[in-house]
Amino acid sequence: DPGDAALIEDPGYEGARSAWRAAGARVVPLRVDDDGLDIARLPAGARPRLAYVTPAHQFPTGAVLSLPRRLALLDWARRADALIVEDDYDGEFHFDGRPLAPLAALDREARVLYLGTFSKVMFPALRLGYLVVPAPLARLFADAKALADGGTSALEQQALAQFIAGGSFERHLRRARQRHGARRAALLAAITRHLGDRVRVSGANAGLHILLHLPRLPAADGDALVRRAAQRQVGVYSAAPYYARPPRHTVLVLGYGGLEPDEIDTGIAILATVLSAER
């Protein structure tokens, strides 16, 4: 309902924050750490009716929500009579160990709405995603979708369905995982080689981006670094806009999904040069 509160991750996906706000909800940001969102830290006064989380690969920190926290979050939803929106936006790309069960699979109370997208695993122009809702909510969401846009184009849906049914999607996914795994390895190696102990990496275990923490570079100097790197054709982004309360040091988002290993190494070398000139 309008005026209700929606719990979001801090830092988090600004698209979700904007969507809740546009729907009239107050947003309550809750800080995430290396294990993701800790529902036990929810301020006593906050009464969110909904929590938006990215458990598989927290955006943008890359934290994987630990199993105890998953169970605690589900338990909270039961007690608070709240819904959980689980956004598994790049769950297809996990690199270390087995992925944890999604909240939706652990849910016994029909409280989890699980959503995914083909924007990452295929390409964004496709505009296809999916939302798995508890059975009692299916009719409501189908009606809302019909009202909002009369349904998504059948052309892409049928083309993708054939792509999946014929086995091409599975092959594409396997190749993409290998390719992205090699890019990720190149990125981590380049960071060690060129930046060494000037930086700290987080969120490398899943997804197609990492966070690069520069503990010695004040947040205020981050934008200049991003600008100078861009002048040398290296695209890195400040993570500050994703935070409700940004950290004091510079944090960068490095996306590697569209780059080849040698481009990645060159890019990190340039970033290291720019960083040295900066200080």
Place this chain on the structure above:
Amino acid sequence: DPGDAALIEDPGYEGARSAWRAAGARVVPLRVDDDGLDIARLPAGARPRLAYVTPAHQFPTGAVLSLPRRLALLDWARRADALIVEDDYDGEFHFDGRPLAPLAALDREARVLYLGTFSKVMFPALRLGYLVVPAPLARLFADAKALADGGTSALEQQALAQFIAGGSFERHLRRARQRHGARRAALLAAITRHLGDRVRVSGANAGLHILLHLPRLPAADGDALVRRAAQRQVGVYSAAPYYARPPRHTVLVLGYGGLEPDEIDTGIAILATVLSAER
């Protein structure tokens, strides 16, 4: 704003009514006659901030909004500080005389939002439409669209753009107009031949459907007629759901966009037989 009133046509397009309601607006239905919506009949107490109209081919009556009423509606919008949403959903198909200038072309006050669709002139699965908004509103609508769905698929848009740029759309439209004109002529001839003075037709001057009024058949008997026709593979629909206050006699919607002339003649002959059995 939520709670504001939106003026809609009665009878009218239920998709629009549902959309305004879902947005939190109160809807104020205003009866249309053979010249469309008459803003002079707006009840004194009603203060709509927005009017949703289908001037080119009122849905579902097919009335064309007369020029004096167009000017009166624009004048009302100026005085009431209201916006007008002009839905020209099948403006490509006009059969009698020259079409009138759309409200958007007569608008001197940046109050008209003009929308169209490729669902009728191409096919509904395409899911492409357009909204022409006054320049001061463009940024707002672009932001809302980005927030709602991140933009419509570029694939269909590019394919359609090529289809238009290469001249194929124009050729398709010319052929479609001829084809639909022949179907419309077949429908009107079949109604005269098989139903004669038992019925009255309205809304035949534009669009891909007409309204068939059955003044001697009480509204309560209309559903049975629709059902019996359907049993004999003739698809006609009651217009009653489109009315806030349905008429006392039966009114049917006959769509002819997807039928060949001989199918149309056969269908109307069957409808006449069913109607005779009904009474």
